[in-house]
Amino acid sequence: MEQSGTSTRLAGAVQGLTSELVSALRSGGPFRLTGSVPDVGTPEAADGLTLAALRVVGADAALPSVLHRTPSAPDDLVMFGRAVRAYPPPPNASPTSVWSHWAMERTLLRLDASPGSLDDVPGRDAELDARWLDDASWQSLTHQLAVLAPLAVPGEDCAVTRVARGRPVDVARGFVRAVRRRDWLQAAGAGRWLVLLDDVPDTLGLEAGLEFVAQMGCDDPRVALQVEAARLMRAGVRV
Numbered sequence: 711m712e713q714s715g716t717s718t719r720l721a722g723a724v725q726g727l728t729s730e731l732v733s734a735l736r737s738g739g740p741f742r743l744t745g746s747v748p749d750v751g752t753p754e755a756a757d758g759l760t761l762a763a764l765r766v767v768g769a770d771a772a773l774p775s776v777l778h779r780t781p782s783a784p785d786d787l788v789m790f791g792r793a794v795r796a797y798p799p800p801p802n803a804s805p806t807s808v809w810s811h812w813a814m815e816r817t818l819l820r821l822d823a824s825p826g827s828l829d830d831v832p833g834r835d836a837e838l839d840a841r842w843l844d845d846a847s848w849q850s851l852t853h854q855l856a857v858l859a860p861l862a863v864p865g866e867d868c869a870v871t872r873v874a875r876g877r878p879v880d881v882a883r884g885f886v887r888a889v890r891r892r893d894w895l896q897a898a899g900a901g902r903w904l905v906l907l908d909d910v911p912d913t914l915g916l917e918a919g920l921e922f923v924a925q926m927g928c929d930d931p932r933v934a935l936q937v938e939a940a941r942l943m944r945a946g947v948r949v
Contacts, residue, residue, distance in 0.1 A: 720762055729934075744783070768810050773863075777864075777942050805842045851884065852885065855870070858870055878910045885919065894926055898935075898936035
């Protein structure tokens with residue numbers, strides 16, 4: 711029962727944090743990570759729940775600062791850094807988990823220029839590769855890229871983004887397939903990647919497709935987050 715209650719609280723915290731992020735992307739106003747999780751009893755419990763929610767949301771927890779080019783509050787950077795350190799990927803972690811953690815490290819370095827901000831994170835300088843995507847089918851590629859949508863930000867250059875840039879038609883096919891299957895979250899993540907890729911087929915109708923995904927997936931703040939990110943980037947927001 712306790713584990714079930716913890717999972718429910720975490721799911722609620724993730725949903726609440728994601729909804730706040732969507733609002734911040736739409737308004738362009740300030741967003742604070744600190745205090746983003748409601749009171750759950752003790753300050754220690756709220757702190758732990760906030761860190762866990764940040765790890766689930768990943769690098770997108772800082773998306774308003776990245777896309778709107780607004781500085782993050784120092785205590786927010788501390789909180790984000792604590793989430794990076796608190797949940798390192800285990801040795802047997804999947805490639806997407808490793809890359810998700812790397813994206814958080816990359817985002818922290820992007821926002822926090824202070825020397826030594828990540829010196830205590832083991833392996834932060836290790837080169838990551840995306841070889842597991844080299845022979846991925848277009849269906850699998852789209853699924854993996856949707857999971858790694860936080861990497862789809864202007865100016866990012868890494869092995870995953872280079873794979874995506876080399877396969878725009880496959881990502882477009884995956885977007886269409888996700889829409890047809892009513893997998894709105896995957897469609898939104900694929901659409902976010904597509905706004906950054908060259909040579910996307912004009913026949914795709916990406917802008918109309920994203921509007922449709924937003925309408926159909928409007929009950930899920932995770933879908934809204936990806937669509938709002940795509941809209942901002944498509945409108946020319948640059949870091």
